[in-house]
Amino acid sequence: MGKSHYTNAGIKKNKAFSVNIPSEDLVVATDYVGLVSGKKTDKSDVFEIFYGKLPSAPLINECPINMACRLYDVYDTPTHDLFIGEIVETYADESVLNDGKVDLAQVKPLLFDMSSIKYWSIGKPIAACWNIGKQLKKK
Amino acid sequence: MGKSHYTNAGIKKNKAFSVNIPSEDLVVATDYVGLVSGKKTDKSDVFEIFYGKLPSAPLINECPINMACRLYDVYDTPTHDLFIGEIVETYADESVLNDGKVDLAQVKPLLFDMSSIKYWSIGKPIAACWNIGKQLKKK
Numbered sequence: 001m002g003k004s005h006y007t008n009a010g011i012k013k014n015k016a017f018s019v020n021i022p023s024e025d026l027v028v029a030t031d032y033v034g035l036v037s038g039k040k041t042d043k044s045d046v047f048e049i050f051y052g053k054l055p056s057a058p059l060i061n062e063c064p065i066n067m068a069c070r071l072y073d074v075y076d077t078p079t080h081d082l083f084i085g086e087i088v089e090t091y092a093d094e095s096v097l098n099d100g101k102v103d104l105a106q107v108k109p110l111l112f113d114m115s116s117i118k119y120w121s122i123g124k125p126i127a128a129c130w131n132i133g134k135q136l137k138k139k
Numbered sequence: 140m141g142k143s144h145y146t147n148a149g150i151k152k153n154k155a156f157s158v159n160i161p162s163e164d165l166v167v168a169t170d171y172v173g174l175v176s177g178k179k180t181d182k183s184d185v186f187e188i189f190y191g192k193l194p195s196a197p198l199i200n201e202c203p204i205n206m207a208c209r210l211y212d213v214y215d216t217p218t219h220d221l222f223i224g225e226i227v228e229t230y231a232d233e234s235v236l237n238d239g240k241v242d243l244a245q246v247k248p249l250l251f252d253m254s255s256i257k258y259w260s261i262g263k264p265i266a267a268c269w270n271i272g273k274q275l276k277k278k
Contacts, residue, residue, distance in 0.1 A: 031269065115243070128257055
């Protein structure tokens with residue numbers, strides 16, 4: 001994350017952070033928290049927060065997938081902090097599970113493209129990984 | 140990348156690598172090169188290769204987007220090498236450009252989901268980033 005972000009200092013101090021996957025229907029609130037900085041604006045009431053095992057990793061209730069991470073290391077670059085975390089626990093809403101596994105078609109994750117400066121939806125499954133390519137194997 | 144990959148030694152030796160974005164229509168060949176290791180099988184004839192400024196970063200002609208990277212650093216973990224590269228040059232097929240910018244709708248990138256073990260397509264643009272959320276700003 002760019003060093004100018006207010007979040008960076010909090011992660012370094014608390015040695016924890018969370019990763020929350022927003023669905024398409026959260027686009028307005030998700031964009032809003034990316035637009036305004038916590039340095040100037042209190043954003044703590046935009047989403048409903050809950051906590052798991054890590055007392056300083058707030059998790060977003062509205063997001064179908066949440067990961068609480070312990071800070072493992074920070075890789076320093078001139079412009080960005082690269083935060084490397086160990087996932088301590090993962091939460092998934094029952095509604096996005098299929099046979100106990102996360103189903104992207106239900107998550108409807110909000111994708112971010114820096115080139116078009118747009119959010120994109122995910123499309124459809126195309127083929128099975130480590131499988132469809134077998135037809136090219138030499139006999 | 141997992142340390143067991145044959146590619147890792149090559150990147151460390153040549154201090155260069157490339158990132159190539161395959162389109163949906165390359166799913167079979169892309170999956171194939173992920174299925175077999177260069178340690179045992181010569182995969183150099185699967186795609187057509189070209190070179191830019193970096194003589195040891197082969198670029199894939201069939202992929203609409205290619206980035207040649209100089210190896211900047213390797214962050215070492217017990218199981219993975221995290222390769223940090225500096226993008227030296229980027230190539231984009233004319234056919235995926237719109238007003239000189241990469242258009243994801245034309246790229247049709249192949250997305251990879253480790254949970255479903257499937258490739259997915261990208262969907263549609265949803266909203267403008269750093270914009271749609273403005274409606275939540277307090278007056």
